[in-house]
Amino acid sequence: MIRVLLVDDQPLIRSGFRALLDLEDDIEVVAEAADGREALSLVRAHLPDVALVDVRMPVLDGIETTRRIAGDPALAGVHVVILTNYGLDEYVLDALRAGAAGFLVKDVLPEDFLHAVRVAARGDALLAPSITRRLIHHCLARPPAVAAAGAPGLDELTGREREAVVLVARGLSNDEIAARMVISPLTAKTHVNRAMTKLGVRDRAQLVVLAYESGLVAPQEW
Numbered sequence: 001m002i003r004v005l006l007v008d009d010q011p012l013i014r015s016g017f018r019a020l021l022d023l024e025d026d027i028e029v030v031a032e033a034a035d036g037r038e039a040l041s042l043v044r045a046h047l048p049d050v051a052l053v054d055v056r057m058p059v060l061d062g063i064e065t066t067r068r069i070a071g072d073p074a075l076a077g078v079h080v081v082i083l084t085n086y087g088l089d090e091y092v093l094d095a096l097r098a099g100a101a102g103f104l105v106k107d108v109l110p111e112d113f114l115h116a117v118r119v120a121a122r123g124d125a126l127l128a129p130s131i132t133r134r135l136i137h138h139c140l141a142r143p144p145a146v147a148a149a150g151a152p153g154l155d156e157l158t159g160r161e162r163e164a165v166v167l168v169a170r171g172l173s174n175d176e177i178a179a180r181m182v183i184s185p186l187t188a189k190t191h192v193n194r195a196m197t198k199l200g201v202r203d204r205a206q207l208v209v210l211a212y213e214s215g216l217v218a219p220q221e222w
Contacts, residue, residue: 002121005048006032007039007065008083009057013106017052020110027117036060040068043078049121052104055084055091063094070099070202079120079203093209101203123203153198154214161198162216164191168204169211 004021006014006029014032021027030046033039036053037060043051051069055062066080082095082103095103101120104113157165160181167177178188192204201207211217 002027002050002117003030003046003048004028004117005030005039005043005046005051007034007036007051007057007062008054009034010054013054013083017113020113021117024114027114034058036062036065039065043069043075047075048078050117051078051080052083052117053080053100055082055095055103063091063098066095066100067098079123081116081120096205096209099202100205102205153200154216156198157195158191161191161195164188165195165199165207165211166217168192169208169217171208 004027006017008014008017011034018029018032021029030048031042033042035057039051039053040060053062053065057065062082066082069075069078069080079101080095080099082091082100083106084091084103085106101123102116104116108116163181164177167180172180174185174188174192177192178185181188181191183191192207196203196207199207199210201210
């Protein structure tokens, strides 16, 4: 059973998402919160698999809420998915840097919403190629305020791990990575997981951001 926490200051939004989730046999909404501070209390009490968190909230916004969840070792099993009305902007990029597993625009199709919850719950967060392209184009392709000169752990990657990270950054799934590298999906997942451990990132979404900001993959490659 996938346990979900809904965090949004709009009751109508929460009720709409809850109505969708309650129809699924494998998903349970364990609690709802109207702001980030309340969310932190509830996430510690319920330890949900997925926290769906609005990016803009009173008291404590979604980005800071995400940062505190991701920074607490006791909450390592909680995967944050950011909810936003604003599409791909700096709010989303900041959320990914803070530790979010991914994001959803609030007008997402119901089937895509449910799929995203299940993907996040199994800890295999994935940014689709179209989303990755737009993210890079709008955010990472701009000159950063401080140039990223590599990343800690980048030199520790094996050649195959580095290749896997590049393919993750291009939006490929484990099965697609396996086909491209001519290895099994399990071996592909192992390469990705080992790279994440060496680079100190929480999930694939952060791995994508790090790959571009460190210069391992250039935005121009798109």
